[in-house]
Amino acid sequence: MEAVRLGWAGGAPELRVAKDMAGRGLVTTVSSGAGTATVVGWVGSFRDRVAGAHRLLDAFARPGTVPRPPSGDYAAVLAYRDRILLMRDESARIPLFYRESDGRVTAVSTSARRLGDGAELERRYFCRYLTGNMAQQHTELTPFTGVHRILGGEVVELSRTGRLSGRVPPRVPAVREPSPPASGGRLPGAAAKDLRRALEDAVARRLGTMTACHVSGGTDSTSVALLAARVLAAEGGGPGDLVLLSGCFGGGELAGERPYLDEAVEEIRRHAPAARPVIVDAGDVADFDDFRHHAGSSDEPHAHAFRAPFWSRLHAAAAELGCDTLLTGCGADPVVDANPFHLHRLARTGRLRQLSRQAHAWAQGSERGVREIVQAYVMRPALPLAAERIGMLARRGSVLGGLGVFGRPPWLRSGFARAHGYRAAGVAETRFVFGRAPEQSLYDAANYLAAPDPLSWHRARQDGYFLSHPFLDREVIALMRHLPAEATFCPGRPKAVLREAMADLLPARIHDRAVKIPFNELYARGLRAHGDELVDLCRSARHPLVEEMFDVETLCRAVREARLGMGDAYSWDRVNSSLALVMWLEGLVSAGS
Incomplete structure (x- = not known):
């Protein structure tokens, strides 16, 4: 989707903005004596988009200084008298790309597909994409040769004629040893207060004129909606300011979520009586419904396109009501839960007694063995590719047996993988996911894995809003990065610090629940309904890269195994992302025919 496009005519820059998106507040353009700023999304506060755009323009107006990009969900083009700056916020929710040739940028857009029209496909990108379902969003590579991604938190400087002057990379957060517990054991309580404050601020920054909150009945989404209700109530919000959006299932396992959902809505309305519950019937939805459309028309391959039917139904309901933002609880699981990779820190710093004691506590709290805990959070981050290779050797006999996150899937042709750097891509991806300090890299990876944003971006023009995720707010993540394990870990009680932070608001039934029903039923139903269709789509794929890249029959066998319940998440x-890639390539063929 192209919200903004920057080009050059006669050596002078020309900026075009999608008028319908500007009219709905999705794109904001401001000018001053220093220059002009065009912002897709919002800077600082959603409700104060014009002021935020002015602050961004002023912050970067002085040549030679590049401050840290402010918080928000945005991509921006800043045109000054002597230079042009391209940037995104650190969370990287809104995409931005540029096409470059011989050191000169010829076009800038929020759509890689528009910039890459007619360009050769970049095969290295597909190897990187296939190493994991977060891989394509945190690397510069795009599917098109010569088209580059601006990374989250990065600032790219151009001359007025488009000459590439420099790139200021994203700032790496300082990693420091967590503080020891405070005397008297008060640190966990202090951490809960800090988290509550950070979450309240994150929610307040994201509230719009009419805000929808996705409410599932879980701790995370209910916390966000309760905080939104309290902020709006304190402001004297009127009817229609808050919509409580939920998907409801009348049968199957997911029907068991309805009592929690009803209790969450009741408690939220106690704080904001004017809040409007909107319960969307999703009983007939299955994963992979209309998969060709959802996976084939996106700007880039979208690994989570299989889940698009459920989210699309909820998005459409919010759009019909005129909501201008939708808040979710996405990101809470990796961000505010206890960080298990602190065990890796204990191992590499030689604190083996503490490692043994805490590994036993983790095992007891999660009903797993100590060996399994150590293997997952100490050994695997140290040797991820070797661990996956051993796992595949130990569980031979099926296509999906032992297949992990980074190893080459059997249906990816070995010749293609060797020719286009799959192993190097796998190594780079493991370094991103685990890094030198896995307990810190966890938060960077969570930012790209937790939120289903490609669908939100793809639908933004028709819906009139973007999704936003308070748990992935920069300040929330910064707080959680520096909390010691003692402040967040309570055996058998996931997300203990969040539960304590929200103890006065969450209903007891939701506050105390430790397990939420997963969406496995939706996935199984989708494969039962569409498995044969997916196999046929793979076999009939017309794009030549599909045959060059994949052993199609092996991929089809993997689909059939997943349909039978073999394998794991x-x-x-790996199957889902490969299927999405096949459908995306077919979308290129259809668009060109």
Whole structure:
């Protein structure tokens, strides 16, 4: 989707903005004596988009200084008298790309597909994409040769004629040893207060004129909606300011979520009586419904396109009501839960007694063995590719047996993988996911994995809003990065610090629940309904890269195994992303025919 496009005519820059998106507040343009700023999304506060755009323009107006990009969900083009700056916020929710040749940028757009029209496909990108379902969003590579991604938190400087002057990379957060527990054991309580304050601020920054909150009955989404209700109530919000958006299932396992959902809505309305519950019937939705459309028309391959039917139905309901922002609880699981990779920190710093004691506590709290805990959070981050290779050797006999996150899936042709750097891509991806300090890299990876944003971006023009995720707010993540394990870990009680932070608001039934029903039923139903269709789509794929890249029959066998319930979440993710890539390539063929 192209919200903004920058080009050059006669050596002078020309900026075009999608008028319908500007009219709905999705794009904001401001000018001053220093220059002009065009912002897709919002800077600082959603409600104060014009002021935020002015602050961004002023912050970067002085040549030679590049401050840290402010918080928000945005991509921006700043045109000054002597230079042009391209940037995105650190969370990287809104895409931005540029096409470059011989050191000169010829076009800038929020759509890689528009910039890459007619360009050769970049095969290295597909190897990187296939190493994991977050891989394409945090690397410069795009599917098109010569088209580059601006990374989250990065600032790219151009001359007025488009000459590439420099790139200021994203700032790496300082990693420091967590503080020891405060005397008297008061640190966990202090951490809960800090988290509550950070979440309240994150929610307040994202509230719009009419805000929808996705409410599932879980701790995370209910917390966000409760905080939104309290902020709006304190402001004297009127009817229609808050919509409580939920998907409801009349049968199957997911029907068991309805009592929690009803209790969450009741408690939220106690704080904001004017809040409007909107319960969307999703009983007939299955994963992979209309998969060709959802996966084939996106700007880039979208690994989570299989889940698009459910989210699309909820998005459409919010759009019909005129909501201008939708808040979710996405990101809470990796961000505010206890960080298990602190065990890796204990191992590499030689604190083996503490490692043994805490590994036993983790095992007891999660009903797993100590060996399994150590293997997952100490050994695997140290040798991820070797661990996956051993797992595949130990569980031979099926396509999905032992297939993890980074190893080459059997249906990816070995010749293609060797020729286009799959192993190097796998190594780079493991370094991103685990890094030198896995307990810190966890938060960077969570930012790209937790939120289903490609669908939100793809639908933004028709819906009139973007999704936003308070748990992935920069300040929330910064707080959680520096909390010691003692402040967040309570055996058998996931997200203990969040539960304590919200103890006065969450209903007891939701506050105390430790397990939420997953969406596995939706996935199984989708494969039962569409498995044969997916196999046929793979076999009939017309794009030549599909045959060059994949052993199609092996991929089809993997689909059939997943349909039978074989494999696990890791291997299913590999199947889903590969299917999405096949459909995306077919979308290129259809668009060109």
